[in-house]
Amino acid sequence: xxxxxxxxxxxxxxxxxxxxxxxxxxxxxxxxxxxxxxxxxxxxxxxxxxxxxxxxxxxxxxxxxxxxxxxxxxxxxxxxxxxxxxxxxxxxxxxxxxxxxxxxxxxxxxxxxxxxxxxxxxxxxxxxxxxxxxxxxxxxxxxxxxxxxxxxxxxxxxxxxxxxxxxxxxxxxxxxxxxxxxxxxxxxxxxxxxxxxxxxxxxxxxxxxxxxxxxxxxxxxx
Amino acid sequence: xxxxxxxxxxxxxxxxxxxxxxxxxxxxxxxxxxxxxxxxxxxxxxxxxxxxxxxxxxxxxxxxxxxxxxxxxxxxxxxxxxxxxxxxxxxxxxxxxxxxxxxxxxxxxxxxxxxxxxxxxxxxxxxxxxxxxxxxxxxxxxxxxxxxxxxxxxxxxxxxxxxxxxxxxxxxxxxxxxxxxxxxxxxxxxxxxxxxxxxxxxxxxxxxxxxxxxxxxxxxxx
Amino acid sequence: xxxxxxxxxxxxxxxxxxxxxxxxxxxxxxxxxxxxxxxxxxxxxxxxxxxxxxxxxxxxxxxxxxxxxxxxxxxxxxxxxxxxxxxxxxxxxxxxxxxxxxxxxxxxxxxxxxxxxxxxxxxxxxxxxxxxxxxxxxxxxxxxxxxxxxxxxxxxxxxxxxxxxxxxxxxxxxxxxxxxxxxxxxxxxxxxxxxxxxxxxxxxxxxxxxxxxxxxxxxxxx
Amino acid sequence: xxxxxxxxxxxxxxxxxxxxxxxxxxxxxxxxxxxxxxxxxxxxxxxxxxxxxxxxxxxxxxxxxxxxxxxxxxxxxxxxxxxxxxxxxxxxxxxxxxxxxxxxxxxxxxxxxxxxxxxxxxxxxxxxxxxxxxxxxxxxxxxxxxxxxxxxxxxxxxxxxxxxxxxxxxxxxxxxxxxxxxxxxxxxxxxxxxxxxxxxxxxxxxxxxxxxxxxxxxxxxx
Numbered sequence: 001x002x003x004x005x006x007x008x009x010x011x012x013x014x015x016x017x018x019x020x021x022x023x024x025x026x027x028x029x030x031x032x033x034x035x036x037x038x039x040x041x042x043x044x045x046x047x048x049x050x051x052x053x054x055x056x057x058x059x060x061x062x063x064x065x066x067x068x069x070x071x072x073x074x075x076x077x078x079x080x081x082x083x084x085x086x087x088x089x090x091x092x093x094x095x096x097x098x099x100x101x102x103x104x105x106x107x108x109x110x111x112x113x114x115x116x117x118x119x120x121x122x123x124x125x126x127x128x129x130x131x132x133x134x135x136x137x138x139x140x141x142x143x144x145x146x147x148x149x150x151x152x153x154x155x156x157x158x159x160x161x162x163x164x165x166x167x168x169x170x171x172x173x174x175x176x177x178x179x180x181x182x183x184x185x186x187x188x189x190x191x192x193x194x195x196x197x198x199x200x201x202x203x204x205x206x207x208x209x210x211x212x213x214x215x216x217x218x219x220x221x222x
Numbered sequence: 223x224x225x226x227x228x229x230x231x232x233x234x235x236x237x238x239x240x241x242x243x244x245x246x247x248x249x250x251x252x253x254x255x256x257x258x259x260x261x262x263x264x265x266x267x268x269x270x271x272x273x274x275x276x277x278x279x280x281x282x283x284x285x286x287x288x289x290x291x292x293x294x295x296x297x298x299x300x301x302x303x304x305x306x307x308x309x310x311x312x313x314x315x316x317x318x319x320x321x322x323x324x325x326x327x328x329x330x331x332x333x334x335x336x337x338x339x340x341x342x343x344x345x346x347x348x349x350x351x352x353x354x355x356x357x358x359x360x361x362x363x364x365x366x367x368x369x370x371x372x373x374x375x376x377x378x379x380x381x382x383x384x385x386x387x388x389x390x391x392x393x394x395x396x397x398x399x400x401x402x403x404x405x406x407x408x409x410x411x412x413x414x415x416x417x418x419x420x421x422x423x424x425x426x427x428x429x430x431x432x433x434x435x436x437x438x439x440x441x442x443x444x
Numbered sequence: 445x446x447x448x449x450x451x452x453x454x455x456x457x458x459x460x461x462x463x464x465x466x467x468x469x470x471x472x473x474x475x476x477x478x479x480x481x482x483x484x485x486x487x488x489x490x491x492x493x494x495x496x497x498x499x500x501x502x503x504x505x506x507x508x509x510x511x512x513x514x515x516x517x518x519x520x521x522x523x524x525x526x527x528x529x530x531x532x533x534x535x536x537x538x539x540x541x542x543x544x545x546x547x548x549x550x551x552x553x554x555x556x557x558x559x560x561x562x563x564x565x566x567x568x569x570x571x572x573x574x575x576x577x578x579x580x581x582x583x584x585x586x587x588x589x590x591x592x593x594x595x596x597x598x599x600x601x602x603x604x605x606x607x608x609x610x611x612x613x614x615x616x617x618x619x620x621x622x623x624x625x626x627x628x629x630x631x632x633x634x635x636x637x638x639x640x641x642x643x644x645x646x647x648x649x650x651x652x653x654x655x656x657x658x659x660x661x662x663x664x665x666x
Numbered sequence: 667x668x669x670x671x672x673x674x675x676x677x678x679x680x681x682x683x684x685x686x687x688x689x690x691x692x693x694x695x696x697x698x699x700x701x702x703x704x705x706x707x708x709x710x711x712x713x714x715x716x717x718x719x720x721x722x723x724x725x726x727x728x729x730x731x732x733x734x735x736x737x738x739x740x741x742x743x744x745x746x747x748x749x750x751x752x753x754x755x756x757x758x759x760x761x762x763x764x765x766x767x768x769x770x771x772x773x774x775x776x777x778x779x780x781x782x783x784x785x786x787x788x789x790x791x792x793x794x795x796x797x798x799x800x801x802x803x804x805x806x807x808x809x810x811x812x813x814x815x816x817x818x819x820x821x822x823x824x825x826x827x828x829x830x831x832x833x834x835x836x837x838x839x840x841x842x843x844x845x846x847x848x849x850x851x852x853x854x855x856x857x858x859x860x861x862x863x864x865x866x867x868x869x870x871x872x873x874x875x876x877x878x879x880x881x882x883x884x885x886x887x888x
Contacts, residue, residue, distance in 0.1 A: 021245060021249060021305050021308075024246060024249045025253055025301060028253025030694070031694025031698055032253055032476075034770070035694075035699055036260065038702065038774055038775055043782045043785050046785050046786060052790075052791045054795045055792075055795045058799070068775075076767045076770075083687050087683050097302050105291075108259070109290075112260055115265045120276060123268060124273055125273060125274045208764065239527070246467070246468060246471045247471045247527075250474070250479075253475075254480075261483075319527070320524070323520045326478070326520075330482055331485070334487070345490060345498075346495055347495060348490075348495060348498035348499075351502070352498065465689060465749050465752075468693045469693045469696060469697055472693055472696070472698070473697045476697055476698055480701065541749070545742045549735075549738055549742075552738070553707070556707040560709050563712050564720060567720075568717055570712075570718060570719075577724070
């Protein structure tokens with residue numbers, strides 16, 4: 001039985017496992033969702049449109065490019081922050097798997113509101129509806145992310161030993177702030193769809209900065 | 223030849239290998255199948271529909287959202303349970319690779335019956351056909367999962383040493399029960415398509431709870 | 445500098461690296477190609493077709509289901525055999541990376557001839573063209589696979605030490621045989637498209653059995 | 667706390683982590699982008715076209731095949747070079763994550779200009795616009811790649827110890843040369859779209875050769 005060393009680690013008795021496969025599956029979903037966004041960039045049909053009009057047709061698609069960029073940034077940043085969360089995690093249990101699945105549900109749905117907003121951004125009254133759906137998706141994403149963080153930090157044994165649960169809770173409050181902003185953008189959607197998209201771009205930039213600096217004590221280790 | 227330590231482990235003489243690549247490939251297929259579901263959420267075409275009707279058009283697509291949610295939950299739970307199975311597995315051989323491939327065949331096909339059911343859920347007689355196809359896919363998935371579990375537990379050397387094959391067989395019986403339910407939903411499809419979808423949602427929730435608690439003895443290890 | 449142990453292994457001076465990322469990237473391409481096949485299963489449009497005809501419409505799509513199954517089996521088996529090849533490989537260099545890329549080019553293209561054959565299988569003269577394109581793709585796949593095997597076995601240092609290059613060459617001859625069969629199916633395509641698809645299914649089953657048993661001597665190791 | 671050994675490594679105090687998840691996520695995006703290219707190979711519609719014309723219809727799609735091949739080669743080579751870069755990298759920090767995300771943004775967008783160029787390659791004046799968009803995407807890719815290399819080599823602690831930053835800078839100059847070529851192809855696009863595509867194929871072959879041979883000194887290690 002000496003060839004057991006290298007293969008995958010045996011499971012613990014209570015269903016708690018390492019983060020390896022959760023990360024692999026999540027990375028897959030993030031990678032696919034972020035890459036499927038490109039399917040919303042539609043090549044103008046060649047048949048039936050007058051020759052020499054391609055440049056104008058492409059330029060007229062600017063809402064698609066902007067929505068593509070913002071959604072790419074949003075999913076990319078969720079991935080970076082997902083990465084940051086699970087760097088602090090040592091082991092996962094079944095509640096963490098399902099909280100993570102809820103986040104992935106929202107992430108994998110993002111191409112839909114993105115396409116919707118790109119299509120209707122310049123459509124008058126319907127633009128407000130499309131922007132509100134987009135904002136609601138971002139709110140759902142923020143809530144799912146907070147719930148995941150809450151699930152992960154509920155049990156200190158799941159975390160690496162140098163992560164301080166108390167400071168982690170402070171990070172959670174900063175997430176809550178972001179969620180309030182997302183909530184506000186649902187209202188903003190009924191004022192201006194373009195402004196809503198701009199605010200989502202700004203919020204994405206806000207999240208570029210590490211919101212999880214948990215003031216770790218054990219600086220001196222490795 | 224001392225630089226052989228770190229790279230991938232050499233294969234065993236009889237084609238038995240670690241679970242690493244099987245898990246990576248499976249995670250990929252699960253991640254793609256679950257993310258491709260979003261392609262069924264169709265943006266209502268802007269051309270040719272009266273302005274100001276987007277909210278109503280989106281609301282009219284409720285079968286798509288429900289089918290999306292149920293199928294996401296189903297694939298997500300199969301993934302969690304796949305994860306739980308291979309936590310108990312130490313090594314895989316060729317029969318396991320093919321039993322796993324059969325499960326992936328069904329998983330990767332799920333977007334098709336999902337789309338079918340979303341399209342026809344409110345279509346009178348055709349709704350029954352669509353719901354029966356959906357139920358048959360779930361039955362195929364359950365059978366493939368049972369077959370995988372049977373293949374994995376047929377040889378104790380493939381399992382981590384603290385997994386008890388006898389108790390594992392008990393877990394298999396519980397799977398069999400789920401398969402009977404899936405079989406029944408094929409009949410139910412001809413009564414009510416909506417009720418069929420609701421039952422599949424309920425079965426997914428049933429599978430949320432770990433059906434593989436195999437009463438492991440070796441609690442004290444690692 | 446003692447924290448260098450765990451992270452990724454440093455590269456060797458001559459660009460030779462472990463198989464880890466090649467396998468991860470390949471697993472991704474295989475997983476996506478095999479899952480994209482489902483996009484060829486088209487839901488019959490509800491608008492414009494008479495109610496109560498869904499079952500008949502689905503039954504009329506049988507070429508799609510058969511082509512889906514055969515292509516799934518083909519890609520699945522290439523993956524299993526790819527897995528078997530790289531189990532024997534210890535290190536990869538740049539030529540191996542590009543030989544692998546050539547194989548992935550063919551693998552990722554398979555959804556196209558699959559869709560083509562499904563669409564034209566019952567189309568008289570055009571069925572022969574579609575079947576010939578399908579067969580040519582399988583031939584390209586077989587040749588790319590042989591080329592990869594040739595590239596990998598050209599340098600014993602790339603292989604695990606217990607792999608015998610001489611026996612490996614014998615395995616290559618068996619691949620060559622398969623390629624002759626693929627070549628023959630191009631001719632067969634002009635006789636019968638359906639028979640061509642049946643032969644590809646049979647060839648896939650032939651490859652289910654491990655064609656890489658290289659009569660390894662070092663049975664007693666681990 | 668002795669079961670902490672095997673699971674994922676704890677994070678370092680300053681948010682610096684191993685390259686593992688960055689590589690997994692990137693491999694996913696590369697794999698998906700390269701596989702999505704196949705969606706541009708469109709099966710000629712069977713309805714409405716005269717029987718016996720499939721071969722001619724397929725032959726008429728040659729721009730799609732050429733664009734597919736060139737883009738596959740381009741993405742494949744970026745992946746190989748991405749692989750080569752991160753073989754030299756020991757640890758990543760947040761700036762590297764975002765520089766990598768910028769590269770992935772361009773990579774995941776490549777199916778769009780590829781489809782555009784395939785559709786318009788033979789379209790007279792519009793062909794120039796399509797080729798210019800394709801060239802601009804390649805330039806963006808080259809710039810993002812240079813920026814990533816710059817970010818990675820800005821801090822010697824991120825690199826494996828036997829990588830010489832000075833020589834690495836020389837490699838960067840060779841990348842800069844490639845970017846000038848990409849810039850020139852934007853001009854060339856307005857002369858000939860076909861020639862532009864040919865030059866991109868040639869540039870891809872140029873990048874097949876390892877542009878990162880950094881004249882490493884520490885040959886004798888492992």
